Amino acid sequence: MTTDTTTKDTAPGAPAPGTTILDARGVTMRFGGLTAVNGVDLTVGSGEIVGLIGPNGAGKTTFFNCLTGLYIPTEGEVRYKDKVLPAKSFKVTAAGVARTFQNIRLFGNMSVLENVLVGRHTRTKEGFWSAVLRGPGFHRAEKASRERALELLEFVGLAAKADHLARNLPYGEQRKLEIARALASEPGLLLLDEPTAGMNPQETRATEELVFAIRDKGIAVLVIEHDMRFIFNLCDRVAVLVQGEKLIEGDSATVQGDERVVAAYLGEPLANDPGAAEAAEVEAAEAAQASGADTTTDTAAGKENDR
Ligand SMILES: Nc1ncnc2c1ncn2[C@@H]1O[C@H](COP(=O)(O)OP(=O)(O)O)[C@@H](O)[C@H]1O
Numbered sequence: 001m002t003t004d005t006t007t008k009d010t011a012p013g014a015p016a017p018g019t020t021i022l023d024a025r026g027v028t029m030r031f032g033g034l035t036a037v038n039g040v041d042l043t044v045g046s047g048e049i050v051g052l053i054g055p056n057g058a059g060k061t062t063f064f065n066c067l068t069g070l071y072i073p074t075e076g077e078v079r080y081k082d083k084v085l086p087a088k089s090f091k092v093t094a095a096g097v098a099r100t101f102q103n104i105r106l107f108g109n110m111s112v113l114e115n116v117l118v119g120r121h122t123r124t125k126e127g128f129w130s131a132v133l134r135g136p137g138f139h140r141a142e143k144a145s146r147e148r149a150l151e152l153l154e155f156v157g158l159a160a161k162a163d164h165l166a167r168n169l170p171y172g173e174q175r176k177l178e179i180a181r182a183l184a185s186e187p188g189l190l191l192l193d194e195p196t197a198g199m200n201p202q203e204t205r206a207t208e209e210l211v212f213a214i215r216d217k218g219i220a221v222l223v224i225e226h227d228m229r230f231i232f233n234l235c236d237r238v239a240v241l242v243q244g245e246k247l248i249e250g251d252s253a254t255v256q257g258d259e260r261v262v263a264a265y266l267g268e269p270l271a272n273d274p275g276a277a278e279a280a281e282v283e284a285a286e287a288a289q290a291s292g293a294d295t296t297t298d299t300a301a302g303k304e305n306d307r
Pocket residue numbers: 031034036054055056057058059060061062063
C-alpha cells in the first residue's frame with residue numbers, strides 16, 4: 001500500500017465516545033501588549049459537538065489559531081489524543097485536527113474537486129519517486145484520492161458541481177466546499193470558524209444537519225458561530241469567551257440562562273462591573289428627569305420606573 005485509502009464511515013482509530021480528545025490548558029496568546037486569549041481551558045470529547053461563542057474580538061479565532069499550529073501560544077499547552085500538538089499547521093492536520101476559516105480560503109481558479117484533493121495531501125503517503133515515476137502505485141493512490149474526494153462532495157451536497165471553478169460557487173456552497181476539503185484530511189476533530197456566516201436561514205439549517213452528520217461519522221466538532229439558534233440547537237456543550245477569557249461553559253440551557261452571557265451580547269454592564277453602579281445612577285437620574293417633566297408626578301412614581 002502506498003497510500004491510506006480509508007473510505008470507512010467513521011474516522012480511523014476513533015476513540016470510545018466520551019474520551020477527551022482535545023485538551024487545551026491555560027492557553028494564552030499575547031500580541032505585544034494585547035492579551036487576545038487569557039488562560040483558556042477547553043476540552044472536546046469524542047462524539048461531541050462543542051460551541052465557542054462570544055462577542056467580536058473576544059479571541060475566538062485567535063484561540064482556534066492556537067489549536068491549529070498557526071500560532072504558538074504564549075503560554076499553555078494543547079494536546080490532541082494525549083500528544084502535545086506540533087507547532088506547524090500541516091502537522092496538526094496530519095495529527096487529525098482539521099479546520100475551516102472565518103475568511104474562506106479556497107483556490108478560486110481550481111475546480112471544486114481539485115480543492116478537495118488539495119485537502120487530501122496530508123493523507124496520501126506516496127513519496128517523491130513515486131510521484132516522479134508515476135508508476136502503478138501512484139496511479140492507484142490518485143484514483144483512490146479522487147474517489148474519496150467525490151464521496152466527500154456527495155456528502156456535503158456538491159457532487160454535481162465537481163468540475164465548476166471554486167470561485168463561481170455561491171458563498172454558501174464555498175463554505176460547504178471548505179468543509180469537504182477539511183474532511184479530506186480524515187480528521188478526528190473538525191474546527192469550524194463561523195460556518196454559517198453569510199448564509200440564508202435555509203442554508204444555515206442545512207449546515208446544522210451537515211454538522212450532525214459529521215458527528216455521526218465519529219468526528220468531534222468544535223464550532224465558533226454567532227447564530228445562537230444554530231449553536232444552541234447543535235451543541236452538547238457551549239463555552240463563552242469574553243475579552244479573551246472563558247466566562248462560562250455548560251450545556252445550552254445553562255449558558256442561555258446565564259445573565260452574564262446576555263449582558264456580554266447585549267453590551268449591558270455586568271453585575272459585578274465597577275461601572276454598573278454608575279450606569280444605574282445615570283438610569284435613575286434619567287428616569288427621574290422623565291418623570292420630572294410632568295410636575296404633578298411625585299418621586300414615588302419616578303421610583304416606580306426604576307423597578
Ligand atoms: N495577529 C494579530 N496581531 C495582533 N492582534 C491580533 C491578531 N489577531 C487577533 N488580534 C486581536 O486579538 C483580539 C481577538 O481577535 P479574534 O481572535 O479575531 O476575535 P474573534 O474571533 O472572537 O472575533 C482582537 O482584539 C484582535 O484585534
